[in-house]
Amino acid sequence: xxxxxxxxxxxPPSVCVVADELGIYADMGVDVETVLVExxxxxxxxxxxGNVDVGVTAMxxxxxxxxDGGDLRIVAQVESTTPLGLVARPSVTGVQGLRGAVxxxxxxxxxxxxxxxxxxxxxxxxAADYTLLPVGGVRERWEALRAVSIDATLLGPxxxxxxxxxxxxxxxSVEAEVPDFPGQGVVAGPGALKAHGDGLxxxxxxxxxxxxxxxxxxxxxxxxxxxxCGHGPASARAALRTRPESLVPARAGLERILSMRDGLxxxxxxxxxxxxxxxxxxxxxxxxx
Numbered sequence: 001x002x003x004x005x006x007x008x009x010x011x012p013p014s015v016c017v018v019a020d021e022l023g024i025y026a027d028m029g030v031d032v033e034t035v036l037v038e039x040x041x042x043x044x045x046x047x048x049x050g051n052v053d054v055g056v057t058a059m060x061x062x063x064x065x066x067x068d069g070g071d072l073r074i075v076a077q078v079e080s081t082t083p084l085g086l087v088a089r090p091s092v093t094g095v096q097g098l099r100g101a102v103x104x105x106x107x108x109x110x111x112x113x114x115x116x117x118x119x120x121x122x123x124x125x126x127a128a129d130y131t132l133l134p135v136g137g138v139r140e141r142w143e144a145l146r147a148v149s150i151d152a153t154l155l156g157p158x159x160x161x162x163x164x165x166x167x168x169x170x171x172x173s174v175e176a177e178v179p180d181f182p183g184q185g186v187v188a189g190p191g192a193l194k195a196h197g198d199g200l201x202x203x204x205x206x207x208x209x210x211x212x213x214x215x216x217x218x219x220x221x222x223x224x225x226x227x228x229c230g231h232g233p234a235s236a237r238a239a240l241r242t243r244p245e246s247l248v249p250a251r252a253g254l255e256r257i258l259s260m261r262d263g264l265x266x267x268x269x270x271x272x273x274x275x276x277x278x279x280x281x282x283x284x285x286x287x288x289x
Contacts, residue, residue, distance in 0.1 A: 002026075003199040006033045008043045008052040010137040011156065013078045013184055014239035016056065017229050019210035028209070030202040039136045040106050047072060053192040053199065057111075058082070059185045059249075060257050062277055064110040067268035072187045073279040076204055077249040078211075079183025083238040084112060084174040085160045086119060087145065088152035090167050095123045098171075102131045104141040104150035109266060112154050115181055118260045119172050157235035164234070175241070178260075182253025183242055193279060207247060214243045249278055 009016065012034060019025050025032045035052055037043040040061050046052040048070060062072055092098065098120070105113040113132060120130065135144040141153040145168065152171065155163055164170060174181055186207070188200060214222060219240065226236035254274045261267045 002029050002031050003202055004031045004033065005054065005199045005203050006035055006052040007186075007203075008035045008037045008046050008055040008057075010037060010043075010056075010139065011159070013056055014214060014226070014243070015078045015207050015210040017231075017239075018213055018225065019206045021225060021229055022210070022213065024206045024209045024213075025203075028202045028206040030199060030206060032203065032206075036139075037137060038140055039134075040111050044070065047187065047189045047192075050189070050191045054186050054188045054203065056184050056186055059182050059254055060114050060261075061111050062185070062187055063254075063257065063261070063268050063272055064107075066272055066277065067270070070189070072189050072277075073193060074185045074249045074277055075188050075193075075200065075279045076186040076207060076247040077183055077244060077253070078186060078207065078247065079242040080244045081175055081179060081181055081242055082112075082156065082183050083160075083242055084115070084154045084156050085163075085170050086116070086152060086172040086174075087155045087160060087163045088169045088171050089145070089148065090169055092152060092169050092171065095120065095125070095171050098152055099125065099129045101151035102133050102149075104135040104144045104153035105132050106137055106141070107134055108132045114257065114260055114264065114266060115174055115178060116154055117264050117266075119174065119177060121264065122177070157238045158231045161232045161234040165232075175238075178256075180252065180256045182250060182256065183244065185249055188279070204247065211244060211247055214239070215245075251275075251278075 043055045043057055044065050047055050065072055133150055135141055138159055142155055142159045144150045145153055222240055223236045226239055251274055
């Protein structure tokens with residue numbers, strides 16, 4: 001019997017693209033409905049209300065959501081790291097040119113805003129040197145940049161590649177500067193963990209099969225599949241670079257986020273225990289050899 005599962009994403013990551021395109025979800029007996037969300041707040045609310053079963057999101061979001069009583073758990077990590085680029089209006093020639101700029105984020109104090117603050121702090125820009133403006137998820141930030149309502153933002157595939165094609169300036173790469181920054185995670189709320197255990201196990205099995213295909217396929221096969229699904233060459237290469245060796249969430253990634261937050265004075269209170277953010281039991285064991 002096929003089990004239905006709803007996933008909330010900003011842009012589907014490569015393992016989800018592969019699982020869908022190659023019919024792996026169907027092979028595992030799970031019918032996956034993808035819901036595109038406009039912000040991390042929207043995603044959090046859907047997860048906590050049970051409107052969706054899982055969300056693919058920046059792992060940092062979980063720190064803030066759970067500090068506010070969310071009780072969500074990471075059940076998988078679908079990228080080795082997050083391929084993000086700091087993209088700005090064509091007239092901006094470097095990060096120092098962002099002094100006084102308005103930077104588009106999903107949320108001011110969680111998600112990719114933390115690594116953005118970290119990149120800027122490394123170049124001597126303090127929080128007083130720029131303004132963070134919440135405009136929503138990656139698609140909303142891209143549209144805000146095109147509409148010139150913000151000066152710069154972090155973008156990931158395939159929108160970063162589209163920005164380059166349209167002449168926007170690429171100022172910095174998270175992947176290059178913070179290589180241990182964790183990739184996106186799959187998170188689930190307590191309701192989904194309890195009520196849809198079998199569905200989640202099938203979903204994770206499909207993602208694992210897609211991950212294995214990504215690791216075993218040739219460069220050309222991955223490039224062809226991603227192109228068929230609307231991704232340009234740079235986005236396809238990013239999918240190749242960030243193929244996870246395992247879906248087991250890397251605890252070092254969350255430790256890295258906590259370290260960045262500590263340096264920025266942004267640790268949530270109470271400071272979460274990293275081990276408390278991961279699913280245990282059958283779901284946690286399902287990903288381990």
